[in-house]
Amino acid sequence: MALTIGELSRQAQVKVPTIRYYEQIGLLSEPVRTEGQQRRYGPEDVRRLNFIRHARELGFEVDAIRQLLDLASAPDRACGEVHDITIAHLDEVKSKIARLTALRDELEAMVGCDHRRISECRIIEVLADHGQCRHAEH
Amino acid sequence: MALTIGELSRQAQVKVPTIRYYEQIGLLSEPVRTEGQQRRYGPEDVRRLNFIRHARELGFEVDAIRQLLDLASAPDRACGEVHDITIAHLDEVKSKIARLTALRDELEAMVGCDHRRISECRIIEVLADHGQCRHAEH
DNA sequence: TCTTGAACCTCTAGTCACTGGAGGATGTAG
DNA sequence: CTACATCCTCCAGTGACTAGAGGTTCAAGA
DSSP states (O other), X not given: OOBOHHHHHHHHTOOHHHHHHHHHTTSSOOOEEOTTOOEEBOHHXXXXXXXXXXXXXXXXXXHHHHXXXXXXXXXXXXXXXXXXXXXXXXXXXXXXXXXXXXXXXXXXXXXXXXXXXXXXXXXXXXXXXXXGXXXXXX | XXXXXXXXXXHHTOOHHHHHHHHHTTSSOOOEEOTTOOEEBXXXXXXXXXXXXXXXXXXXXXXXXXXXXXXXXXXXXXXXXHHHHHHHHHHHHHHHHHHHHHHHHHXXXXXXXXXXXXXXXXHHHHHHOGGGSSSSOO
């Protein structure tokens, strides 16, 4: 039941070059090869790649995923470390949301422009003059 | 009143290498040089760099900033194009907020884990099994 | 005038997570 | 055997910076 890289790609919904990249950076181990040097993967590779893809979709960085994979292969360890990695990531996501929300508010305040000439354009005025922003700090 | 690159950097709150980078990609024009080939900047350069920094802080991409700068230097043109660029950017920001908010919700649902062993860890379980996510699509 | 240290210069490559293309080999179906 | 899809490695690009090497300039102080 050995899979080609294309088959693994389709099963795990991860592109072929990305799979090669993950192997290069050590997230995936080097698979067995055919005589013609083609990669062949097994069910554990599918599972691991699914884990990686899922964690990437949740925005975890590659290094964090590396740690999570290590932890996942040590079932007797306390999961406090997993929790810490996830909480740190959650905090980062919340921080990004707050920043983007403030940014959205700024942009919305700017677009009240009613299509006059640029010499009278509020958007350009605001960009040219930081003092017109409602927030002192971006 | 010619400024060194360090002075410009401090006035506009943009790092020296970043100023050089902006010159390289054409956002800033090449300034006059001293006999010793050091850059010297004037008030218009300060204004332009402030505009750039402000737009970057608002998340506009470099190419969009290039367009905004072009438009800003044509005061008689209609500001519809400025509006379009800003609205497109605003939509992108809203989209990112929505994505991050969904992601935050997923992560929050995952961290109910109460520090047992990894073999029973909900975070690891969810990462290993996509079906446990509350959303079918990330 | 000389010395010293800060700031300047160009060049090159790295960051992060991929992505794309060139040039060639393999595998399978017809 | 042929044709085509898929495989391979290698190299470089993406976007917006960032860092460091090795050398030059400038200005203040002695």
